[in-house]
Amino acid sequence: MRVRMTQSKDIQRMRELEQYLEQCNYQYYVENNPTISDFEFDALLRELQDLEAKYPDEADPNSPTRRVGSDLTSEFESVEHRYAMQSLANTYSSEELGEWIDRITREVSDVEFVCELKFDGTAISLCYENGVLQRAVTRGDGKRGDDVTNNVRTIGSVPMKLRGEGYPAVFEIRGEIYMPYASFDRLNREREAAGEAPMANPRNAAAGTLKQQSSQVVARRGLDCTLYHIAGDNLPFATHIENLEAASTWGFKVSEHMKVCRSRQEIEAFIAYWDTERKNLPFATDGIVIKVNSYAQQRTLGSTAKAPRWAVAYKFQAERALTRLVSVDFQVGRTGAITPVANLEPVQLAGTVVKRASIHNADQIAALDIRLGDMVYVEKGGEIIPKITEVELSERPADSKPFEYITHCPECGSELVRYEGEAKHFCPNSSECKPQIIGRIVHFVSRKAMDIEGLGGETIELLWENGMLKDIADIYDLNPQQLAALPRLGDKSAANILDGVRASKSVPFERVLFALGIRFVGETTAKYIATHFRTLDAIAAATVEELSEAEEVGSKIAVAITEYFADEHNRSIVERLKSAGLKFEIEEKQRSSNALEGKSVVISGKFVGRSRDDMKALVEEHGGRNLAAVSANVDFIVAGENMGPAKRQKAEKLGVTILNEEEFMALIEGTPAVEQVSIPEPQPTKEETKPIQGTLF
Ligand code: IVH
Secondary structure, eight states: OHHHHHHHHHHHHHHHHHHHHHHHHIIIIISSOOOSOHHHHHHHHHHHHHHHHHOGGGOOTTOGGGGGOOSSOOOOOEEEOSSOOOOOEEESOHHHHHHHHHHHHHHSSSOOEEEEEEEOSEEEEEEEETTEEEEEEEOTTSSEEEBOHHHHTTOTTSOSBOOSSOOOSEEEEEEEEEOOHHHHHHHHHHHHHTTOOOOSOHHHHHHHHHTOSOHHHHHHHOOEEEEEEEEOSSOSOSBHHHHHHHHHHTTOOBOSOBEEEOSHHHHHHHHHHHHHHGGGSSSOEEEEEEEESBHHHHHHHOBOSSSBTTEEEEEOOOEEEEEEEEEEEEEEOTTOBEEEEEEEEEEEETTEEEEEEEOOOHHHHHHHTOOTTOEEEEEESSOSSOEEEEEOGGGOOTTOOOOOOOSBOTTTOOBOEEOTTOSSEEOOOTTTOHHHHHHHHHHHHSTTTTOOTTOOHHHHHHHHHTTSOSSGGGGGGOOHHHHHTSTTOOHHHHHHHHHHHHHGGGSOHHHHHHHTTOTTOOHHHHHHHHHHHOBHHHHHHOOHHHHHTSTTOOHHHHHHHHHHHHOHHHHHHHHHHHHTTOOOBOOOOOOSOOTTTTOEEEEESBOSSSOHHHHHHHHHHTTOEEOSSOOTTOSEEEEOBTOOHHHHHHHHHHTOEEEEHHHHHHHTTTOOOOOOOOOOOOOOOOOSOOOOBTSOO
16 A cells, blocks of 8 residues: 555656756747756756656656666667648749749739748658657658657657647648757867867758667757648648747747748848848858748649749759869877868858868869869868868869879878778887877877866976986876976976876776777766776777677777777886876775665666666666676576576576666665755746747847
């Protein structure tokens, strides 16, 4: 009786938490008006996660806990769209736009147009039934797309349950998933720190992220979603704008920058305004979409096989400039990757003077047939540095010759190599090539790695030139006399550096692992690997298969790690760092209880409320030991969903106890839950809806 009472109280609490946390999400992501602190939010979310782990059958697939993602891999099943997802006719010319407007005005009378931003991301269709998100599907070929629901659930601004009233029982709403510049810049900083090529632009980054296998990765990338089209049989209003306004009251993020226009002049004014003003938006746009407002008129106008006749996209001319290519430099990164950089005759482009542009690799030089002395077009899209997009062949000098790509490293002279599947050339001389060594040391001491103050790029180069710093381990052999004797470096700076070096010995293991600069092992990946394996020795000894078992580690990363440790030079550096006293083990958390004292546990399969690594951490927190394989030494197995049948058979044969997640949690019960944070009294909901129209002019 008592058990049942707690259970019903728990379930009631789950429902309260779900509702309240969703309200917080909405305030944060859609209204841009957070109502509680991140700390309180995290504590409540954790409480809900714990309850969901305890009552997995009661967990809502649209629970706010889904927003942080899970390690369930998304399968991207192909599904048919209920309403085909058409594309848009587009034009770059205002003359063509004028013709389109004339044609519409001839075919339907008293027409109203709606002008809106063209978001530069990737299209998505969201299906709702009775106010609950059922499915999120990519455009695919327009008829069928990929089901990416688990990933889309992590996007804070996509409502999983609708608010307000008046929405049809079944409908689809479409929009664009995009990566705001702030998220894009952060992602690229992380990629560069991990030695990976940066993403070319926010559009590619958004599309790539949406197809990630792990929704946890998606959750962290900071995508956003604005909706711009509703499809359904029982829509409440007869016009596009009214339905979108209604959608905004149902909790969707709808653009604030839409305007009803009644003439070509008004449309052109809207375009002209946004052609400059869009540069102040926090996300990328590539044009303006003009739609006929009335559904009845849309039906009269109909569609071609590809696109509706009632809408058109006016695309902004990407900003480009014509200038001469003077020379090409080749930069060598810390991983040895060679990046060609074009030196240009300075030219004005989108408000800045451009002197350099990126050309990604040899293939691109060949594809565009870029030659020294050519007049080339440079463009600035969402990219960080401008790029060369085309050669003006009519201005090619008569004596020009095809560009010959370098065959040897411009820094150390080693012959360059090309690895399979890599577009770039690499200098293989990692232990002696100067920019690679300096780059690795700069990375090692950087803020998110060992954070050694006082050791900047210039000092590192100075030390290298004086033979005092040949690799990262040499940092721990630096002595005050040597340092103080160097030109430009007095006693004070020397002492400062050595203090920083000393302090770095207490940097936690996951950051040491990141600092090593193993290819593709960024800050977050390092954290996952450190948590999974606990010690550097365990990582160094792991096979590709074992490494791939850690969260977020795919085969590319796993191979890079094994290659790193297969290299004798790297192993000796690691040994020297170890002797210097760096942390090569994860710090054990304080024990929560001794419930599993002396017990060996295997965690297997997938769990509802926690990731596998969280489960393993729980085992250790409660005094137990994690083992990877089932053997007679194992005290019990905690089996999640889909534990392999072979493992189960083996356990049964050996007589090892199998517990499910709930039984395991009961066993360690008494673990202090996250302190209960109270849910504030419900806030009065805003009666009025956000104005959509007329915010602009
Ligand atoms: S309406 C049937 N409105 O542009 C009409 N599309 O180039 C469906 N897009 O596939 C599209 N912003 O991914 C519409 N305000 C907007 C848009 C928009 C961006 C994208 C969308 C579409 C593509 C066509």
